[in-house]
């Protein structure tokens with residue numbers, strides 16, 4: 001382990017100034033479940049860690065009928081999934097959280113850290129100086145790419161590892177980003193970036209910017225939602241693929257709906273045309289079959305991962321049948 005400084009700021013301004021001064025050499029530290037692994041594997045070699053845990057106001061969960069949920073970035077994954085309102089009104093989020101990592105990791109990992117975690121590509125985590133680490137080759141292209149992306153990739157082919165992010169997309173969530181200069185609110189769908197936009201980062205955060213809160217709008221009583229994650233092992237594992245959906249239903253019609261997909265792209269993935277087609281769709285298995293067949297039409301799988309396409313389409317069909325069954 002290399003030597004690094006430990007900074008414990010008392011507020012966002014101090015944290016932001018410390019982080020902004022030495023971008024990527026001073027790293028934000030929340031639960032540490034991702035960051036410490038990256039440091040041990042020497043993927044990251046920070047000169048300083050900025051511990052966010054002593055900053056007040058980032059630990060709470062608030063709910064109002066008008067604003068919906070406001071979740072502090074330091075809220076633990078287990079704390080969030082156990083919250084009464086999440087369990088009652090936001091099933092998709094509860095299910096995704098419960099499918100995330102292991103109980104121990106959920107007790108340590110925070111929701112802010114989960115959204116900002118780095119990719120799990122085994123070349124990136126291993127001793128390979130690939131494109132994302134400043135090298136000049138993506139080892140996944142001609143290497144072991146079973147778990148890599150099928151859409152949105154190039155020149156790097158990671159998938160985004162977060163389960164909660166996929167659920168939150170279907171809920172139209174947003175994040176507050178703060179820095180010494182002020183705060184701004186951004187839709188979660190605009191938070192993540194593709195490798196073609198920035199190969200060194202997975203989100204829009206600039207030097208000194210910190211996620212402080214996650215916002216989830218209220219849902220109507222006619223809303224149903226759910227999350228299906230396919231993984232290779234029964235115990236904790238990252239998603240091979242996953243599907244989330246949030247639907248507003250009236251009688252036999254989906255009035256409005258959003259679907260999102262994990263394990264397929266460098267960011268949690270949504271397709272506007274699928275969301276448009278969900279609007280006004282009659283609840284019939286045949287309709288779900290033809291809608292699901294439209295998902296990831298522009299995919300360009302690598303040589304080992306075309307299996308993800310039928311998998312993700314079938315999971316969407318299954319989820320829509322489940323959510324509209326009663």
Ligand SMILES: Cc1cc2nc3c(=O)[nH]c(=O)nc-3n(C[C@H](O)[C@H](O)[C@H](O)COP(=O)(O)OP(=O)(O)OC[C@H]3O[C@@H](n4cnc5c(N)ncnc54)[C@H](O)[C@@H]3O)c2cc1C
Pocket residue numbers: 027028029030031032033034035036037052073074077099100101102105108109110111112113114115116117118161162163164205209210211212236237238239
């Ligand atoms: C074995 C294992 C299995 C896992 N399985 C899953 C899984 O199945 N599904 C899944 O979704 N996740 C999984 N994870 C990831 C896990 O959920 C994350 O490690 C955890 O949520 C990160 O939270 P943290 O608070 O520990 O973040 P940290 O490790 O402290 O930070 C992670 C990253 O986010 C940055 N960061 C942290 N907080 C902020 C903030 N507020 N603003 C800006 N940047 C910030 C840090 O600088 C760092 O780059 C797994 C992790 C492990 C180790």
Ligand code: SF4
Pocket residue numbers: 119121122123124130131132133137138139140141148155156157158
């Ligand atoms: S997929 Fe991205 S992170 Fe993985 S080896 Fe290629 S460039 Fe590196």
